[in-house]
Amino acid sequence: MITFELNEWRELQWKQDGMINTLRDFKxxxxxVKQLNFLVYGPVGAGKSSIINTIKTIFEGRQYISCLAAQDSAKSQTLKFKKCDVGNTKDGFLPFTFSDIMGVEKENQCGVQADDIISTLKGHVKDDYVFNPISPLSGPNDYYLEHPSLSDRMHCLVYVIAADKISLIDKDTIQKMQKVRGTANGMDLPQVVFMTRVDVACSLTKENLRHVYKSVKIEKKMEECSVTLGVPMNCIFPVRNYYKETDIIEDINCLMLHTLTKIVHFADDYVVEYTRK
Structure with a gap:
């Protein structure tokens, strides 16, 4: 059985400094629009909060935990909407934010409502809104922004899917996500997938993260993810979160930075196109 290819089917730079500088200097x-807004969205336990922690760790240069992660949990640890800046007052903030939200659960009255996600994409949801699994937010409400500007809207939707659990996602969860995807399509909003837990899904990648784009198994997982969500392969990015490490690992950083560099341009393109309408 062939487990890896001799050549990478995606080229990746395994040096972080250049990518970090490029993102810091991005205009x-x-x-x-002062910041590009990214919304992370997906099933409970897929690694949404860990994505944000990993990104902040990279730019802080040390382990950073600001979002409570629900590793292997059946219930979401994130209960309210929160925009997370990247960077700090000393070194400066980067021109993008990642918003953490409650995870998707299969039961109708559990997890985040699809209508709340749609309102968030359109910029109606204010910071610190506590999600209600039974009743989605609507106006008039202190946390409902009636007339959002382009700066309030999301500029890219990031689905977070665990590579080792794609086949285990139930139909109800997929239907909820497809409803959101349908609305995002209507908004012409860029949509990407961060495929997490690649080290768990593939032993070759676990041994050496640099084999991620040589792994046949990872490529097949990406294809499976594409079929499940309807997201094209060139918008699916395998990533590896920090979850047990206490030291910085450059290969983990590089895989995430490669992905960030791509999606920041996607979001900026959306802002330009939206302005022309």
Whole structure:
């Protein structure tokens, strides 16, 4: 059985400094938009909060935990909407934010409501709103922004899917996610997948993360993910979160930075196109 290919089917730079500097220096082409907004969304335990922790760790240069992660949990640890800046006052903040939300659960009255996600994409949901699994947010409400600007909207939707659990996602969860995807399609919103836990899904990648784009198994998992969600392969990115490490590992950083570099341009393109409408 072939487990890996001799050549990478995606080229990746395994040096972090250049990518970090590129992202720090990135300029949004619309002067009125100060930050690109990314919404992380997916099943409980897929690694949404860990994604944000990993990104903040990279730019802090040390382990950083600001979002409570629900590793292998059946219930979401994130209960309210929270935009997370990247960077700090000393070194400066980067021109993008990642928003953490409650995870998707299969039961109708559990987890985040699809309508709440749609409202968030459109910029109606204010920071610190506590999600209600039974009743989605609507106006008038202190946490409902009636007339959001382009800066309030999300500029890219990031699905977070665990590579080793794609086949285990139940139909109800998929239907909820497809409802959100349908709305995002109507908004012409960029949509990408962060495919987490690649080290768990593939022993070759676990031994050496640099084999991720040589792994036949990872490629097949990406294809499975593409079929399940309807997201094209070139918008699916395998990533590895920090979850047990206490030291910085450059290969983990590089895989995430490669992905960030791509999606920041996707989001900036959306802002430009939206402005032209």
């Amino acid at each position: 949004i082409r619309n002067d009125k």
